[in-house]
Amino acid sequence: MDVGTVSLFLALLAVAAELATATAILLAVGGRFSPVLRRLGRQAVEAVGPQALALAAVVAAVCTAGSLYFSEVAHFTPCHLCWLQRFCMYPLVPILGIAAWRRAGRVRPYAGALAIVGACISSYHVALEHHPEWESSVCDPKNPCTLIWVKRLGYLTIPTMALSGFALVITLLAVSRAGNRLRPSEQPRSEVHG
Amino acid sequence: MAKENSGAVAAARRKQPPWLWIGVAAAVVVLLAAAVLAGGGSGGKSSTKTAAGLEQTRPVTVIGTPLPKLGEGGDPAVGQEIPEVKGQSFDGTPIDLRNDGRAKLILFVAHWCPHCQREVPLLTNYLKSHPLPSGVDLYTVATATSPNQPNYPPSAWLAKVGWKAPVMADSADQKAAEAFGLPAYPYFVAVDGAGKVVARSTGEITTDEFAALAAKALGNR
Numbered sequence: 567m568d569v570g571t572v573s574l575f576l577a578l579l580a581v582a583a584e585l586a587t588a589t590a591i592l593l594a595v596g597g598r599f600s601p602v603l604r605r606l607g608r609q610a611v612e613a614v615g616p617q618a619l620a621l622a623a624v625v626a627a628v629c630t631a632g633s634l635y636f637s638e639v640a641h642f643t644p645c646h647l648c649w650l651q652r653f654c655m656y657p658l659v660p661i662l663g664i665a666a667w668r669r670a671g672r673v674r675p676y677a678g679a680l681a682i683v684g685a686c687i688s689s690y691h692v693a694l695e696h697h698p699e700w701e702s703s704v705c706d707p708k709n710p711c712t713l714i715w716v717k718r719l720g721y722l723t724i725p726t727m728a729l730s731g732f733a734l735v736i737t738l739l740a741v742s743r744a745g746n747r748l749r750p751s752e753q754p755r756s757e758v759h760g
Numbered sequence: 761m762a763k764e765n766s767g768a769v770a771a772a773r774r775k776q777p778p779w780l781w782i783g784v785a786a787a788v789v790v791l792l793a794a795a796v797l798a799g800g801g802s803g804g805k806s807s808t809k810t811a812a813g814l815e816q817t818r819p820v821t822v823i824g825t826p827l828p829k830l831g832e833g834g835d836p837a838v839g840q841e842i843p844e845v846k847g848q849s850f851d852g853t854p855i856d857l858r859n860d861g862r863a864k865l866i867l868f869v870a871h872w873c874p875h876c877q878r879e880v881p882l883l884t885n886y887l888k889s890h891p892l893p894s895g896v897d898l899y900t901v902a903t904a905t906s907p908n909q910p911n912y913p914p915s916a917w918l919a920k921v922g923w924k925a926p927v928m929a930d931s932a933d934q935k936a937a938e939a940f941g942l943p944a945y946p947y948f949v950a951v952d953g954a955g956k957v958v959a960r961s962t963g964e965i966t967t968d969e970f971a972a973l974a975a976k977a978l979g980n981r
Contacts, residue, residue, distance in 0.1 A: 567796065571795050571796055571798075572795075574795040574798055575791060575792050575795035575796075578791040578794060578795055579788070579791055582787060582791065613780065614780065617780055617781070621780075621784070624784075640908075641908055642908075695874075698874040698875055698878070699875075699964070702963070703875060703963035703964045704875060704943075704944035704945065704946075704962050704963035704964075705870060705872075705873035705874065705875050705876065705944055705945040705946075706944060707870075707904060707942075707943075707944060707945065710873070710874075712874045712875075713872055713873075713874065713909070713910065714874065714910050715909075715910055716910075717910075
């Protein structure tokens with residue numbers, strides 16, 4: 567597969583992530599006003615909640631793989647804002663993976679904090695792409711953060727895809743927390759076997 | 761008690777249907793198939809020659825002393841004669857930047873640079889209604905060209921924007937840019953009729969600043 571196909575695939579995954587996040591927000595907010603949406607939201611939490619940490623780990627892993635593909639295979643040099651987003655995304659893979667395996671819901675605040683910081687950096691990076699004058703009025707010959715390597719479906723650049731990934735991770739952590747409230751009997755593995 | 765909890769967790773795990781993971785996997789496969797069928801479209805490129813046969817980089821020869829790199833503070837190149845830079849346009853037409861007795865403005869752009877992508881259309885529109893004075897020639901150098909960078913090739917970008925000034929395709933090792941002391945993009949060099957640098961500027965500029973550079977090149981300070 568060439569770079570164009572892979573970037574389109576990652577862009578489609580980002581769209582799916584955005585739809586999932588938007589649906590979760592709709593159910594969470596709409597559920598406060600509509601009994602139907604509240605019931606749907608509860609059903610969604612019951613269905614997804616027990617697997618939400620594992621799903622979040624998968625999302626982080628896909629984002630990490632995509633990021634490494636762009637830099638190591640497509641040779642798109644990461645700028646310093648890209649690196650900051652990597653610092654937030656990469657640790658989420660082992661943190662959420664181990665948390666999912668051990669059912670250690672207590673890591674949610676720490677993983678959530680990382681994801682929120684990453685989402686903030688991604689948001690700034692996306693804004694910078696639209697307003698390159700915020701960084702500077704010149705292009706650094708080395709590697710400016712305003713450089714748009716990929717633009718798919720009219721708006722999906724690399725930081726936009728990262729933002730979609732962070733948003734879905736945050737959403738899944740929230741779903742996991744809500745699911746834990748619905749199923750308080752589930753214990754962390756360490757406590758079960760300890 | 762611990763064994764009871766362990767049993768409850770195990771039972772809960774067994775009760776969870778695999779449809780969620782099957783659904784996620786199916787969705788990923790569908791999206792992958794869609795991407796493959798759509799064919800991507802902006803895959804990696806390795807050649808600097810486009811389908812139209814235009815070369816995006818061309819050999820460049822520099823004769824004379826290169827200008828010092830533009831830095832902070834005063835410009836040490838002001839008053840210095842420009843080197844002679846012999847190159848070609850995308851289609852191979854010879855273009856020389858030298859002391860030919862005419863004032864000139866030279867604009868260096870990189871196709872991937874978002875500031876250049878804003879500056880060139882701005883100047884294109886401005887020049888439609890405000891042509892440069894007849895004593896000033898405008899040249900462009902497309903430099904830092906790379907098929908792996910966005911908005912490639914520069915020939916297509918400049919044609920799409922409607923840029924009319926002659927464009928020299930810089931060499932792959934950016935000899936023309938180095939000869940004029942380029943520090944960043946976009947980059948302007950104003951040269952008077954004696955072939956001497958009167959001003960250099962980097963970054964986006966306004967149309968008024970552009971007109972002022974042309975006036976400086978003509979000697980109207």
